[in-house]
Amino acid sequence: MNNGIPTHVAIIMDGNGRWATRQGKKRTEGHYAGYKRLKKTALYILDKGVKYLSVFAFSTENFARSKEEVGYLMDLFVKAFHKETSFFVDHNIKVLFSGRREPLSDEVLKIMDKVVSDTKDCTGGVFNVCLNYGAQAEIVDTTKKIAELYKAGRIELDDINTDSYYHYLYNDLPPVDLMIRTSGEIRISNFMLYSISYAELYFTSTCFPDFDEKEFDKALEDYQKRNITKGTVK
Ligand code: IPE
Ligand code: IPE
Ligand code: MG
DSSP states (O other): OBTTBOSEEEEEOOOHHHHHHTTTOOHHHHHHHHHHHHHHHHHHHHHTTOSEEEEEEEEGGGGGSOHHHHHHHHHHHHHHHHHHHHHHHHTTOEEEEESOOTTOOHHHHHHHHHHHHHTTTOOSOEEEEEEEEOHHHHHHHHHHHHHHHHHTTSSOGGGOOTTTHHHHSSSOOOOOSEEEEOTTOOSOTTOOTTTTTTOEEEEOSSOGGGOOHHHHHHHHHHHHHSOOOTTSOO
16 A cells, blocks of 8 residues: 555456346446446546556356356457557556456457557556456465476475465465445455455445446545554554
């Protein structure tokens, strides 16, 4: 944290479907509205001085949704990342992805790899998209990665500790300072379990397509009022 601005913010972008159905629209229209909102709100958050923004775009569990909805979302990822690659470059934003590659299609993987490669030298903030992401899977995958490195003689057991563990996660990012969930659900849903150990949690009933600049400012104000001690005396 620096000047009251959290270094790493993570958002569970929930409520797209309900936002749409409440207005008599299709759930997929909610996902499109969520994408448009994300573009504006993410830029605002990074402009405020937040260095790392992680967003939950699609969970491993979300593959259990209808074929139509999953298909729409995969299509939207491909179109949106194609369209926004220059937006990220113009705003100097480095894009990363967290999650398993299997069973994403080659088309989705190709655009993910392109946007990562095109933005790799950007220095104005990191936008970490959690896509086909599950935190338990991340911990399992990280454990396997560490075991392989150990087996190959590239690390010692003493190299592994609670701080160095971050280095082996899908991306080497600092711990989350502020975790936001929209739409009124008060649970974690398998999101960034290792990294949110000491995060301040903020829940709002606002659905993600309505989570605008003012809504983020409310979360930030709430965060700044808290007495953050991380295990030391108050
Ligand atoms: C979050 O909105 C976006 C994704 C999970 C892809 P939902 O689609 O979960 O919307 P609700 O929770 O059904 O309203
Ligand atoms: C979490 O939302 C995943 C994303 C926001 C992408 P869900 O809507 O999938 O979570 P549950 O099923 O309500 O826990
Ligand atoms: Mg939901």
